[in-house]
Amino acid sequence: AQSVTQLDSQVPVFEEAPVELRCNYSSSVSVYLFWYVQYPNQGLQLLLKYLSGSTLVKGINGFEAEFNKSQTSFHLRKPSVHISDTAEYFCAVSPSGTYKYIFGTGTRLKVLA
Amino acid sequence: KAGVTQTPRYLIKTRGQQVTLSCSPISGHRSVSWYQQTPGQGLQFLFEYFSETQRNKGNFPGRFSGRQFSNSRSEMNVSTLELGDSALYLCASSLDPTGIPYNEQFFGPGTRLTVL
Numbered sequence: 001a002q003s004v005t006q007l008d009s010q011v012p013v014f015e016e017a018p019v020e021l022r023c024n025y026s027s028s029v030s031v032y033l034f035w036y037v038q039y040p041n042q043g044l045q046l047l048l049k050y051l052s053g054s055t056l057v058k059g060i061n062g063f064e065a066e067f068n069k070s071q072t073s074f075h076l077r078k079p080s081v082h083i084s085d086t087a088e089y090f091c092a093v094s095p096s097g098t099y100k101y102i103f104g105t106g107t108r109l110k111v112l113a
Numbered sequence: 114k115a116g117v118t119q120t121p122r123y124l125i126k127t128r129g130q131q132v133t134l135s136c137s138p139i140s141g142h143r144s145v146s147w148y149q150q151t152p153g154q155g156l157q158f159l160f161e162y163f164s165e166t167q168r169n170k171g172n173f174p175g176r177f178s179g180r181q182f183s184n185s186r187s188e189m190n191v192s193t194l195e196l197g198d199s200a201l202y203l204c205a206s207s208l209d210p211t212g213i214p215y216n217e218q219f220f221g222p223g224t225r226l227t228v229l
Contacts, residue, residue: 036220041222042222042223043117043203043205043220043221043222043223044203044205044220045220046217046218046219049217090155090156094216098169099144099161099163099168099169099207099209099216100158100161100169101146101158101216101218102158103148103155103156103158104155105154105155106155106156
């Protein structure tokens with residue numbers, strides 16, 4: 001069975017500082033990897049996805065993530081955060097060919113002034 | 114192009130009642146998935162419909178059911194509501210083109226259900 005682990009439930013960080021949100025997964029088959037963001041009282045919005053090819057993927061709002069197959073990780077990074085990045089971030093995997101998504105429990109990013 | 118819409122946005126019910134939630138996918142999208150989001154459990158997959166057929170199902174009791182209509186609109190129903198059913202219910206649609214082994218899901222704003 002597949003699973004996704006987001007070890008950090010909350011991450012406080014000061015404005016303009018860098019941030020990394022961690023995501024590890026387990027799967028016996030190849031997976032596609034996604035990061036979503038959820039702002040208060042809204043649905044989820046896709047930040048970026050890894051399907052194949054280059055292990056460094058760039059997304060919207062200045063976010064990027066790196067796929068590390070040997071460590072089964074897909075950590076999300078941003079070099080300089082803004083107050084508006086305060087939101088909950090979800091990592092998800094979709095096992096190839098299944099059309100199913102398995103989500104992590106989310107990381108609440110709080111950007112402090 | 115309009116996004117995924119869900120109605121109603123907020124709902125209050127009492128234990129034992131039943132509820133029906135509605136989801137209209139993005140035009141042209143044929144796959145609709147439902148998720149339950151709670152603070153402790155995160156997003157839990159309920160089920161996925163494609164061309165009016167349930168293609169995937171999560172680990173929820175039979176009180177949770179759904180259906181999809183020929184226009185791809187979907188409804189989910191929860192019977193005999195329990196306090197623990199209080200959650201944000203999210204619907205997501207995807208294009209599901211043949212030959213591509215993944216779905217990029219687009220989420221609606223959710224329906225917040227409170228069971229008293």
